[in-house]
Amino acid sequence: MRSYYKLIATIARQQRLHTPHLEAYMSSPRCAKHTIRPIALHLLCSLFKLICHSLINLQKLHQAAMPRKLMLQMHMSIDGYIAGPNNELIEWIIYNFSQDLNDYLSNIKFNDIILGRKLAEGFIPAWESMPSGTPGKELMVNTPKTVFSTTLQENPWGIGVRLVNGGFEDEVRRMKAQDESKGNVMVYGGVQTVQALVEKGLFSLVEPVALGEGKKLFTTRTSYEVIETKKFECGIAVLHYRKKV
Ligand SMILES: NC(=O)C1=CN([C@@H]2O[C@H](COP(=O)(O)OP(=O)(O)OC[C@H]3O[C@@H](n4cnc5c(N)ncnc54)[C@H](OP(=O)(O)O)[C@@H]3O)[C@@H](O)[C@H]2O)C=CC1
Numbered sequence: 078m079r080s081y082y083k084l085i086a087t088i089a090r091q092q093r094l095h096t097p098h099l100e101a102y103m104s105s106p107r108c109a110k111h112t113i114r115p116i117a118l119h120l121l122c123s124l125f126k127l128i129c130h131s132l133i134n135l136q137k138l139h140q141a142a143m144p145r146k147l148m149l150q151m152h153m154s155i156d157g158y159i160a161g162p163n164n165e166l167i168e169w170i171i172y173n174f175s176q177d178l179n180d181y182l183s184n185i186k187f188n189d190i191i192l193g194r195k196l197a198e199g200f201i202p203a204w205e206s207m208p209s210g211t212p213g214k215e216l217m218v219n220t221p222k223t224v225f226s227t228t229l230q231e232n233p234w235g236i237g238v239r240l241v242n243g244g245f246e247d248e249v250r251r252m253k254a255q256d257e258s259k260g261n262v263m264v265y266g267g268v269q270t271v272q273a274l275v276e277k278g279l280f281s282l283v284e285p286v287a288l289g290e291g292k293k294l295f296t297t298r299t300s301y302e303v304i305e306t307k308k309f310e311c312g313i314a315v316l317h318y319r320k321k322v
């Protein structure tokens with residue numbers, strides 16, 4: 078039994094646990110009698126301390142390793158398209174955002190933007206040239222951007238834009254693994270970049286579900302207007318559309 082005490086005392090020393098009662102008991106004459114109750118009590122006491130210590134360490138580890146979220150914001154047609162067959166976008170997107178939508182968007186918090194090279198070529202100069210006061214301009218221009226490319230050798234955009242030439246998956250994983258205090262990472266596109274991120278499983282998409290293949294509800298171009306949107310506790314969002322006349 079004495080060896081149990083020794084073991085506990087050693088672990089306690091390694092864990093820097095303060096166990097004066099254990100040490101005092103070990104050198105007392107009672108200890109030599111090998112009584113079971115005090116032994117069990119001390120064993121329990123020390124185990125309890127060890128568990129507490131481990132929980133505290135685990136909590137610290139968890140806090141330090143909380144990753145950043147990789148977010149995706151794109152316009153999607155109700156039949157699931159994010160671009161027309163010839164890359165059409167502005168032709169079908171509603172761009173005159175109402176104040177409530179601008180307010181909603183400005184409440185989405187992120188500290189880095191990821192762009193594919195092709196989108197970046199339009200996105201960066203377009204937002205920079207917008208008149209000051211345009212909703213979203215400050216955010217789009219001032220948020221640091223990471224552009225992925227395998228062809229560009231030099232960064233044509235300068236300060237605030239980081240060109241990453243290769244190592245796509247590793248770099249996104251590295252950004253995600255940084256502490257959440259660095260803020261979330263927003264992806265705006267384009268198609269190839271987002272498809273690569275989805276393929277590598279870098280978005281933690283839980284719901285809604287992406288099927289990847291299946292049957293389409295809509296097979297011809299039709300315009301609808303939204304009548305109502307409602308999100309329910311179970312995670313289902315109802316989008317109520319009406320065919321435009
Ligand atoms: N629905 C929406 O909200 C939006 C839709 N879009 C649509 O997206 C389209 C533009 O996107 P797309 O043409 O696909 O181009 P992207 O913007 O995705 O850029 C593609 C380029 O990014 C680089 N790239 C992408 N994936 C990787 C990777 N895994 N590793 C390294 N580099 C990579 C490559 O650059 P390189 O060639 O230099 O190697 C590639 O050619 C347009 O049709 C537009 O309409 C765009 C934005 C928003």
Ligand SMILES: Nc1nc(O)c(N)c(N[C@@H]2O[C@H](COP(=O)(O)O)[C@@H](O)[C@H]2O)n1
Pocket residue numbers: 150151152174179182183185200212213214216265
């Ligand atoms: N966060 C935010 N605030 C605004 O005021 C906005 N107008 C937007 N727009 C969204 O940003 C993405 C890129 O815009 P472009 O496609 O370059 O116009 C897109 O998802 C817009 O909806 N965002």
